[in-house]
Every structure is written in C-alpha cells, then in structure tokens.
Amino acid sequence: MTIHHKIDAKTAELIDEAIGELPVKLGSLAAKLGVQVFRATLPAGISGEIKKIGEDQYAIRINRHETVERQRFTLAHELGHFLLHRDLIGDGLSDDALYRSKLSNSVEYEANRFAADLLMPRNEVEKLLKMIWVSEDELIQYASKHFGVSAQAAQIRLGI
Known part of the structure; x- marks a missing residue:
C-alpha cells in the first residue's frame, strides 16, 4: 500500500514492509531510509525536529520528555517531512507540540496524514x-x- 503519491516505489516497499507488523517499528524504518534518530532534551513546546547533517544525510531529534506514544507520532511526522518535503527542510525544521512549523498548514497536514497512515x-x-x-x-x-x-x-x- 503506497501511503502517498510523492513516494518512490522502493520507499513504498520499505513502508509496506514496516506496516506489516504492528506497532510499526519506526526506528528500524528510519534506519532503512538512512535517517538517524535521537531522543534529546528539546526546548519546551518542541516535539521534534529534522535537520540536514551532511550531503544527503538527515537526523531527527525527538523530545525525550514526552510520552512514548507522542514520541512515536512525532517520529512518524518527521519521517513524513523527510519523505514528502525534503526540499523544504533547509537547514532544519522544528515542529511544536501542535505539529506546527515555519511551513504552511497544508505541508504540516500532509506530514500529519502521513504519520497517521504509517502508524x-x-x-x-x-x-x-x-x-x-x-x-x-x-x-x-x-x-x-x-x-x-x-x-x-x-x-x-x-x-x-
């Protein structure tokens, strides 16, 4: 099942494999996508962020002080940005507790929709x-x- 039309066939295969076992192992999926994931102490009100850390390398930081369930949704949301909006990430992108960032509401909606479909x-x-x-x-x-x-x-x- 392809979650979104912007995702290439190889990535869609990885996602299909990941959703074959619930709950989805997001850390494993991120690793297969080449994205590093860290739990970190982030500023109050920030749930997660994604940053470019190399030529074609990205890292996601998740607020370790939020519930495990919240961390899972945040990670899925940030993976959505990685897969759907990589060209908009720039030097980094932080999402607050309501999953709002400097990006448009429609872009945030897409990342939330992706997270819900994935999880x-x-x-x-x-x-x-x-x-x-x-x-x-x-x-x-x-x-x-x-x-x-x-x-x-x-x-x-x-x-x-």
Missing part, C-alpha cells in the same frame, strides 16, 4: 471498526495499544 494503516483501522462487540472507549484503548499511539490519535483515526 495506523487504513486496512487495520477498518478491521477494528468492525469490532462492534466492544464499547467505543474499549475500542479506542485497544487501538491505542495495537498501534502504539495515544488514545487521542486513535480516536481521531477511528473517527469516534
């Missing part, structure tokens, strides 16, 4: 929505654990 693949979400024998709260909690995301991210993706 919570549509076909898996559709399977969960068929679980009518559970309450909405139970479904949200199950999806949160299943995908390794926050309850809020799961709720938004499930459309509940």
